Amino acid sequence: MAEKEIQKTVSAEELAKDFKEHSVAEFFKKNMQMLGLTGKIKTLTTIIHEYVTNSLDACEEAGILPDVEVQIEELGEEFVEVTVKDNGPGLTQETVGKALGQLLAGTKFHRMIQARGQQGIGAAGCTMLSQITTGKPVKVITGTSKSKAMSLEITIDPKKNQPVISNLVELKKDFRGLVVKARFKGVKYVNSEQGPLEYLRRTAIANPHTKITLIAPDKSTTTFNRSAKDIPERPIEIKPHPKGANVDEVVTFSKSTQAKKISSFLKSEFDRMGDKAVEEISKGVSFDIEKDPRTLEWDEAEEIVKMFKKITFIAPRTDGLIPIGEDRIKKSIESIVQPEYMSVITRKPQVYKGGFPFLVEVGIAYGGNAGRLSTETIQVEGETPQQVRKIEIMRFANRAPLLFDTGGCAITKAVQSIDWKRYGIKDYENTPLTIFVNLISVHIPYTSAGKQAISDEDEIMEELRLALMDAGRKTGMYISSKLREQEKQNKRKIFMKYAKEVALALHALTKKPANDIEKKLLDIVLHKLKLEEEQGITDEPSEEEEDAGKKKKGKKGGKKQKLFDEGGD
C-alpha cells in the first residue's frame, strides 16, 4: 500500500516508460509456463537443454564432432550455477549478442525443418531468466579459429530486447569453442528420471557422435563417450505441403513473399504445387488469384486452405528427414546402456495429416544395464541383494529427449497398446527393458505448449506400433530362447543333484558300485536333454505321474483325495 501512495506522485510519462522498459521481462515472466519453465526441476533441465542443443547445432553446422561439458554447482538453496563448455566454432562479438542477448532472435516459427528439440526459450531466454532471478549477467568465454579468445558478460536490455555486453576482455590463450556460465534461482538439481543427468544420458544415446560430460553438484563426473565418428547430415528445410498448411500460415507467408501474384506465391512457397493445382484453386475461389499476395485477406486465405483440402497432391517429399540410423542407434545403446540383447528398427518415412513427413526409430534393449533401476531388490542366495530393473521408455523428438508429460505422449500410449505377452514378454512393466523411440519430423505434433508429449495422430500411432512390434518380436524371441536355455540348465541341475542320491541308494539295494551307477545316470540325463533340444521339445512336466494303464486318470479323484484322505495310518 505504501508503495502505491508513492507511485501516485510519479508522472504518467514515467509510468509509461517504466512499463515499456519492463515489457520484455514482463512478457517473459508471464509466459514462463508456455516456455517450459514450470517447476524447479523442469526449469533446470530446460536450461541444460537449451545450451546443449545450441552447442550440438553449432558443432554440427561447423562439421565438428561435439564435445560438451556441463557443470552444475549448488550455490545455495535452489540457487545453482550452470557452466556449459563446447568445442564448437565459437561466437564472434557480433553473433554472441544475438545468440545470448536477444529473445526470439533465431525464431524457427513456420520453418519446415527437422529441428532438434523444441522451440523453447533459447539461450537468450536463459540469460533473461538468470537476469530476473539473480540480477547478474551471464559470463561468456568464446574463441573462434580466426580470432583470439575473449571473455565478456552479457545481459539483455529489456526495453529494446538488445544485448548489453560488458567487461569484454581479450584473452591471451588460444581457445576455440564457447563457455557459458550462468546463475539461476528457483531451480533445483535432482538425480531423477527428469533431471539433467538423465537428460544428458538420453541426449548422448540419440546423438552417438557426441561426447557429453556432466559434473554434478556433488562433483561426481559422468562421461558419455561417442560411439560414432561421423557427423550426421544436416536436415534440409522443405517447403510446407499444402495439406499441412493452415490459414494463419498462408496469410503470414503471403506478407513476406517475393512473388507478385498469388498464383506464383502458391507455387513458390508450397511443396508439390503444380500448374494444375493452381488452376483448380483458381476455379474454386471467389477472387482473382493473379492479384498481389500482399492484398490477401483472411477470408480469402480460408478459401485457399479449403481448396488445399479438396485437391489431391503428391505426398510431401521426405528427403528432408535424417534418421539416426539403425547401426548408430545400436552402437550408441551398446556403449551407454550396455544391454544383453537389442533390436533396432528405423522405419521408412510416412506422412501424417496428409502434409507432414515423419519417420519412427525404435530400439528395444534387454538385460545387462537395460531398464530403470527400481527401489525393489532381489537377492539370490549367497549373493548381495540387487535392485530390480524395470521397463524404461526413452522418448525423443528429433533426437531431443522428452522427459515430461509421459502419460499423455503417443509413444507411451503406443508402448502400452502392444500385447507384449504375444512376443514372449510376460510382464513387460517388470522386465529389464529399455525402449528407445525417436520420432523424426519436420513438424512434431506436440499435445501442448509445453512440448513434452507427442499427440497421437493415427498415422504416427500406426508407425510406432509397427516398429515396436517388429523390435518386440525379435527381443521376445531372444528372451524366450534364453528362458528355454535357463530351463534346460535348471533341469540338468535338478537331475544331476538327485543322481548321486539315487546311485547311493541303488548301491545299497544291489551292491553295484555307486560311482558306476551315477555315471550312467548322468549319461542318460545329458542324452535326454540333448534329444529335447534337437527336437525342440520342452515337455510340460505333468504334476501327476504318468499312467501305466490304459484308462485315463481322473483329475477329480486326485482332488478329492486331497480334501479328505488325510489320515488312516
Add this chain to the structure above:
Amino acid sequence: MTERAVEKKDKHVISELEKNGEELLKQIEKKQDPKIELPVRTLSNIYFDQKTKTIKLGDKTSFRNFLNIAHTRKFMQTVLVASEIKKVIQEEATVSIRDLYYALKHTIEGTNENTFEDQSESDPVIEDLEAATNLLREELHLAASSKGVVTGSLKIKDGNDTIDLTKMGSGGWGVPSNVEPERIEFKDIDAEYVLFIEKDAVWKRFNEDRFWKKNKCIIITGRGQPSRAERRLVQRLNMEHNLPVYALMDADPWGMYIYSVIKQGSISLSYSEEKLATPATKYIGLTTQDVEQYKIPKEVTIKLNQLDVKRLNEMASYEWFKKKEWQEEFANMKQKAVKLELEALSKKGIRFITEEYLPDKIKRKDFLP
C-alpha cells in the same frame, strides 16, 4: 510266528526290495529313463468291494520316472526309502516312520536342499512301497505312530504284560502301533459293544462317567482321524469277538468321513483295508435329524460353510454312501445348512450325552448304516 518264520519272511522282504533295485539298474544299463511302477492310490483307482464291504485298490498303475521334472524328487525319495528299509530289516530292528524320516533326511551335496523336508514327504512314499510290494507296514519293520486311547471291561495281554483296561484311570490305555495277534491278545472281555468316539474330549467325558462300566462296552478314540492301530484293534474286537461297533462323531462332513474310514477304509490305504476296515460299524450319531429328535437348541448348531457343502456333495457321490438313509441325512444337513459338534449336547446338561442321548439311541436302534 516262530523265529524261523520271521527270518524267512524278512529274507523274502529283502529280496523283494532288491528285486526292485535290480529292475531299475537293468533300465539304467539299457540307457533307459529308470521308472518305478506304482499302484495308483487315488479315488479313480479304488472300488468298493461288495463282498468284503471295504474299499479296495484297483489294478491301475502309474510310472514314477527319474527323468521327469515333476517326478524326479519323489523317485529319489522312493529309492532312498527302499534302501533304508532293507538296512533296518538287516539290522533286525523296527523303527517308527518318524525314525525313518530322520534317518534319511540329509542335505543333498552341493545344494541347500534336503532329501526330505518334512515327514509328510516320506510317509506317502512308504505307503507307495507298501502298495507296490504288497507288503504290510509291519513286514517292512516299520511302526506307525498311534495316538488313540481305550478303556473298557477287558484285559490286554501285550507280550508278557497283562493290562486291565478297567483300571486305567482317567487317561486310558494308549494303543500301541502294533496290535497284531502275535503281539496283542484280548482276555476276559465283558463288553457288549465297542464305542468309537471321534473326539478325545468327549471320550474323556465318557471315561470319567465310567460309561463303559454302566453300559458294558469298550470305548476308544483315535483323536480325530484314527491311525491304523486303533482301526485294526477295533476290527479284531469285531471279528474275533463279534462285538458290534458304534461310531459317535460330530454331525459334520469331517466326522462322517472318519466314520466311513473306520467302516470301509480310506483311499490312500486302500491296498490294505481288508486288514483295517470294520464293515459292521454303525453310525450312532450325531445326525442333523437329532436336532429335532432331542430338541437341541438352535443356538448351539453351526452354519455350514462352502467347503462343508462341497464335501457333502462329494461324499454323497461315493458308492459306500449311496444308501438311502445317508442320502437323506446329507440332504437334511444341506437343507438345514447346519452342523453340530458332540460337545454341543452339553447345552442339555453335562451328562445328557452319556445318560440320555446314547442309551436312548442304542435302545431305539437309531443308527445310520
